[in-house]
Amino acid sequence: MTEPVFQRLAVIGCGLIGGSIALAARERGAAASIAVAARKADTLERARQRGFAETYTHDAAEAVADADCVIICVPVGATGEVAAAIGPALKPGAIVSDAGSVKASVIALARPHLPETVHFIPAHPVAGTEQSGPDAAFAELFDGRWCIFTPEGDVDADALAKLTAFWERLGASVETMDAAHHDLVLAITSHVPHLIAYNIVSTANDLQTVTRSEVMKFAAGGFRDFTRIAASDPTMWRDVFLHNREAVLEMLGRFSEDLTALQRAIRWSDGDALFDLFTKTRAIRRGIIDAGQEADLPDFGRPHGAGD
Amino acid sequence: MTEPVFQRLAVIGCGLIGGSIALAARERGAAASIAVAARKADTLERARQRGFAETYTHDAAEAVADADCVIICVPVGATGEVAAAIGPALKPGAIVSDAGSVKASVIALARPHLPETVHFIPAHPVAGTEQSGPDAAFAELFDGRWCIFTPEGDVDADALAKLTAFWERLGASVETMDAAHHDLVLAITSHVPHLIAYNIVSTANDLQTVTRSEVMKFAAGGFRDFTRIAASDPTMWRDVFLHNREAVLEMLGRFSEDLTALQRAIRWSDGDALFDLFTKTRAIRRGIIDAGQEADLPDFGRPHGAGD
Numbered sequence: 231m232t233e234p235v236f237q238r239l240a241v242i243g244c245g246l247i248g249g250s251i252a253l254a255a256r257e258r259g260a261a262a263s264i265a266v267a268a269r270k271a272d273t274l275e276r277a278r279q280r281g282f283a284e285t286y287t288h289d290a291a292e293a294v295a296d297a298d299c300v301i302i303c304v305p306v307g308a309t310g311e312v313a314a315a316i317g318p319a320l321k322p323g324a325i326v327s328d329a330g331s332v333k334a335s336v337i338a339l340a341r342p343h344l345p346e347t348v349h350f351i352p353a354h355p356v357a358g359t360e361q362s363g364p365d366a367a368f369a370e371l372f373d374g375r376w377c378i379f380t381p382e383g384d385v386d387a388d389a390l391a392k393l394t395a396f397w398e399r400l401g402a403s404v405e406t407m408d409a410a411h412h413d414l415v416l417a418i419t420s421h422v423p424h425l426i427a428y429n430i431v432s433t434a435n436d437l438q439t440v441t442r443s444e445v446m447k448f449a450a451g452g453f454r455d456f457t458r459i460a461a462s463d464p465t466m467w468r469d470v471f472l473h474n475r476e477a478v479l480e481m482l483g484r485f486s487e488d489l490t491a492l493q494r495a496i497r498w499s500d501g502d503a504l505f506d507l508f509t510k511t512r513a514i515r516r517g518i519i520d521a522g523q524e525a526d527l528p529d530f531g532r533p534h535g536a537g538d
Numbered sequence: 539m540t541e542p543v544f545q546r547l548a549v550i551g552c553g554l555i556g557g558s559i560a561l562a563a564r565e566r567g568a569a570a571s572i573a574v575a576a577r578k579a580d581t582l583e584r585a586r587q588r589g590f591a592e593t594y595t596h597d598a599a600e601a602v603a604d605a606d607c608v609i610i611c612v613p614v615g616a617t618g619e620v621a622a623a624i625g626p627a628l629k630p631g632a633i634v635s636d637a638g639s640v641k642a643s644v645i646a647l648a649r650p651h652l653p654e655t656v657h658f659i660p661a662h663p664v665a666g667t668e669q670s671g672p673d674a675a676f677a678e679l680f681d682g683r684w685c686i687f688t689p690e691g692d693v694d695a696d697a698l699a700k701l702t703a704f705w706e707r708l709g710a711s712v713e714t715m716d717a718a719h720h721d722l723v724l725a726i727t728s729h730v731p732h733l734i735a736y737n738i739v740s741t742a743n744d745l746q747t748v749t750r751s752e753v754m755k756f757a758a759g760g761f762r763d764f765t766r767i768a769a770s771d772p773t774m775w776r777d778v779f780l781h782n783r784e785a786v787l788e789m790l791g792r793f794s795e796d797l798t799a800l801q802r803a804i805r806w807s808d809g810d811a812l813f814d815l816f817t818k819t820r821a822i823r824r825g826i827i828d829a830g831q832e833a834d835l836p837d838f839g840r841p842h843g844a845g846d
Contacts, residue, residue, distance in 0.1 A: 331759070356759045359836040360823075370842040375758055405755070415748050418741070420759025425800060426734055427760070431819040433726070433789075433796045440723050446825040447713070450683055451639070451664045451728025452735070452767050454832045457823035459760050464816035471804045471812055481741075482801055486794065488741045492733060493790055496779045504779055508772035511739040515668075515765035517754040524762045528667040530838035534678040 234262040235396040240297035242290045242312055244268040244277040245463075246358060247329045248303030249367025251400065252282040257369040260399040267293035268364075276364040291319035299396065301353075302328040302340070307469035310339035322347035325389050329355055331416060331466075333380040333409035335473035349389035352380045354412065355402060356420070362463035373401035374522055380409040417477035421470055422485055424459050425478070428467070431460040542570040543704040548605035550598045550620055552576040552585040553771075554666060555637045556611030557675025559708065560590040565677040568707040575601035576672075584672040599627035607704065609661075610636040610648070615777035618647035630655035633697050637663055639724060639774070641688040641717035643781035657697035662686045662720065663710060664728070670771035681709035682830055688717040725785035729778055730793055732767050733786070736775070739768040 239261035241248045248266065255261045265285035268274040278286050287293050294300045294316045302312050309330060320326065326348050330336040333352050344350050357375040359366060377397040381390065394404045407415070434445045434453065445453065471478055495503040518524045525531050547569035549556045556574065563569045573593035576582040586594050595601050602608045602624045610620050617638060628634065634656050638644040641660050652658050665683040667674060685705040689698065702712045715723070742753045742761065753761065779786055803811040826832045833839050 356756050361836045373842060376755055415752050415756055416759060418745060418748055419753055419756045419761040423738060423760035423764055426738065428816055428819050429797045429800055430731060430734065430793055431822050432815050433793045435818065435822055437726060440726055444723050445727055446829045447684055447831065448664050448723055448727045449826045449831045451724060452731035453727040454826050455763055455767060456731055457826055458838060459763060460819040461823040464813050467816050468809050468812045472807055472809055475804055478804060485738055485741045489737045492737055496783055496786060499780055501776050501780055504776045505772050507740050508736055508775050510743065511736050511768040514739050514743055515769040518757045518762050518765055521754045523755065523757045525841050528669045530766060530840055532838055533833050534681060
């Protein structure tokens with residue numbers, strides 16, 4: 231068996247991401263022992279039933295007391311509160327990281343509460359499903375995915391190497407960029423896609439000329455694809471939009487401007503403009519499949535036929 | 539073996555839809571013999587290699603000559619041309635149908651070319667994948683899906699019953715509505731979703747601040763979902779937007795209005811408005827799963843882990 235990367239890992243938050251990190255770390259031997267903390271009683275109880283860790287507590291400070299590495303896995307808006315709670319209890323030399331979908335804001339929230347003696351390496355594993363909570367967690371979630379680190383200034387090279395080894399043990403690859411750039415990249419690859427998915431589902435829900443039952447029955451024409459990410463955790467996503475406001479508004483402005491041009495092409499029956507745009511978008515999917523970020527199966531590999 | 543519904547079926551067009559109809563009709567014994575027509579030599583050759591039919595021809599009029607049922611499966615903009623070609627060759631009493639995603643426009647294009655002696659029943663199977671052409675066809679495509687009929691005026695009850703039996707044999711359920719309502723329903727459940735998917739992929743493709751390679755690498759955050767339908771056939775989709783213009787512009791107007799409200803909520807940090815909207819959209823996915831139009835699997839059932 232390979233040596234564990236950390237002797238003691240603390241995971242704060244036991245939802246889809248925190249739970250999957252704990253399960254993957256156990257299964258792949260990335261930590262010799264794990265402590266998890268959750269605020270809610272039923273979350274902690276499910277974490278215990280699923281065997282996420284050796285230690286279970288409602289007290290984040292207790293969970294981090296002996297930890298070599300702490301990963302904060304809560305909605306980004308709660309990051310400051312968690313950092314304030316664990317700050318005084320952190321072991322000197324510990325690595326403190328997170329899994330938030332926004333980085334500049336997380337750094338601003340967490341940094342003031344963390345002692346100089348710890349190595350703070352903000353991180354974002356780009357992985358997930360539309361489900362949430364401890365029951366949604368699974369050890370394979372990070373296989374083949376990217377984890378983006380956004381360290382600031384001079385970060386200890388050993389700490390960076392250890393956290394990289396940890397994520398690689400969980401199946402991910404690590405990329406480093408600055409926090410502001412991360413927030414721009416994720417605004418277009420994740421945040422705006424979620425926003426427009428939530429939006430079209432809401433628009434369809436509010437129609438009077440088409441019933442909700444018709445929307446559901448005939449969803450296989452494309453709409454159902456959007457309902458997946460529009461079923462994602464509302465608290466997590468509210469926080470993402472509140473905390474990555476500028477980048478989201480910038481990307482959303484571009485999206486709307488481009489959509490207005492398409493709308494105009496439809497109104498003026500500019501078939502060539504539509505055809506050209508619909509042709510160039512095909513290549514991107516091919517690129518994503520070639521980059522190993524999508525299975526090469528029609529219809530996402532959805533089941534067809536009798537078992538559907 | 540159950541009796542075939544039709545003695546002779548003609549399918550005009552051998553792409554994903556026409557090919558899947560032919561394969562399903564053969565496999566399920568819905569037609570005693572099948573003739574297929576395709577314009578392009580390589581399409582017809584692939585149809586032959588995959589065994590779609592008994593008769594293969596480039597001449598649509600030849601394919602329909604003895605047919606009890608003809609299904610036109612071409613991009614909606616080509617419907618008038620096909621109807622003009624087959625009109626004089628149709629057998630009196632034959633059923634003429636189609637598979638177009640737009641119905642009012644298809645009726646206006648086809649009707650003038652069809653003799654009074656045939657039963658014209660416009661139809662739309664709400665099924666598909668992002669792939670196109672004869673290689674994408676498969677017999678299970680219509681299992682559990684809906685096929686919408688939009689007959690006008692007094693249509694022969696026997697003809698309606700036979701076409702219904704045919705689609706049910708292919709695994710689909712049949713619903714009837716008027717063409718204008720169909721076009722409105724599909725505008726929100728299929729056409730606008732495709733348009734915004736094409737649009738966000740194009741927006742992402744054109745950015746300077748985020749590279750195309752970054753968009754591809756970090757697509758698992760949500761963006762990759764949109765690239766699936768944005769990889770759909772450009773000719774088919776150009777025609778859909780040109781031929782369902784009014785309904786698409788109406789639904790797109792509502793979508794944009796709602797998106798502007800969400801944008802404002804982000805700008806003014808109205809977390810409650812975001813949370814409430816993100817909460818209500820969850821129920822729709824549950825409804826789609828309960829309606830049998832989506833598999834109850836996280837992440838569309840995408841493979842995770844080693845085989846990803």
